[in-house]
Amino acid sequence: MANDFLRLYEDYYDDIYRYVYCKTGNPWDTDDIVSDVFLKAFRHFDSTRQTHKAWLVTIARNTIVDYYRKSGREFPGETPEGVTFLTVLEDLEHDLERACLKSALSQLDAERFELINLRFFCGLKFKEMAEVLDTKQANLKTKFYRTLEQLRKKVEACLASEKI
Numbered sequence: 001m002a003n004d005f006l007r008l009y010e011d012y013y014d015d016i017y018r019y020v021y022c023k024t025g026n027p028w029d030t031d032d033i034v035s036d037v038f039l040k041a042f043r044h045f046d047s048t049r050q051t052h053k054a055w056l057v058t059i060a061r062n063t064i065v066d067y068y069r070k071s072g073r074e075f076p077g078e079t080p081e082g083v084t085f086l087t088v089l090e091d092l093e094h095d096l097e098r099a100c101l102k103s104a105l106s107q108l109d110a111e112r113f114e115l116i117n118l119r120f121f122c123g124l125k126f127k128e129m130a131e132v133l134d135t136k137q138a139n140l141k142t143k144f145y146r147t148l149e150q151l152r153k154k155v156e157a158c159l160a161s162e163k164i
Contacts, residue, residue, distance in 0.1 A: 004047040009038060012056050019057060019122040023064050036063050054128035057118065061132070100158035104151045112147040119144065 016037055021030040037060045049055060105116065118124045118132060126144070130137040 001045065001047065005042055005045050008041070008045070008052055008056075012053055013038075015053065015122050016056055016060050019117065020060055020064060022117050022121045029067065033060070033063055033067050036067065051128055051131060053122075053124060054131040057122055057124065057128070057132045096159065096162055097155075100155045100162070101151075103158060104154035107154065108147065108151075112143070112150075115140070115144045115147055116151075 013034070017030060017034050020033045020037070021027065024030050024033065037056065040059050040063065041056055105113065108116065114133070115129070118129045119126075124132065126137050126141050129144075130140045133140065
């Protein structure tokens with residue numbers, strides 16, 4: 001069991017860390033929460049479980065809420081203010097592209113932002129996302145692609161307005 005769990009930890013640590021960091025916006029809370037996530041996972045580990053990643057993300061979602069509730073501090077929210085959590089976007093070549101994408105992402109409602117977070121920052125497949133969000137895969141895919149289209153239009157509009 002220990003070897004199986006160690007493999008799970010090594011395979012999914014980065015994804016869970018990224019997901020939690022996108023939710024909290026700071027490395028200190030992220031470290032605490034990720035430690036709690038893997039401790040809970042170890043206590044309830046079952047090597048025969050089909051989808052470990054979706055299971056870990058579900059634990060992470062619940063642990064984030066519990067962490068802020070117990071600490072008495074305000075939860076940063078589903079879309080953290082200032083969008084400082086999007087350090088991944090620092091890889092974009094142009095400042096304007098980065099600014100437009102950050103702006104578009106910050107305008108998403110919590111539900112749509114969670115879709116983007118699960119897919120791109122956590123790397124979940126649609127089947128896993130549906131399991132985490134307890135929804136049908138077909139509905140989730142439709143909403144996800146509509147969200148991408150919405151983001152594309154906002155980014156294009158932003159880029160066009162800045163070029164004038």
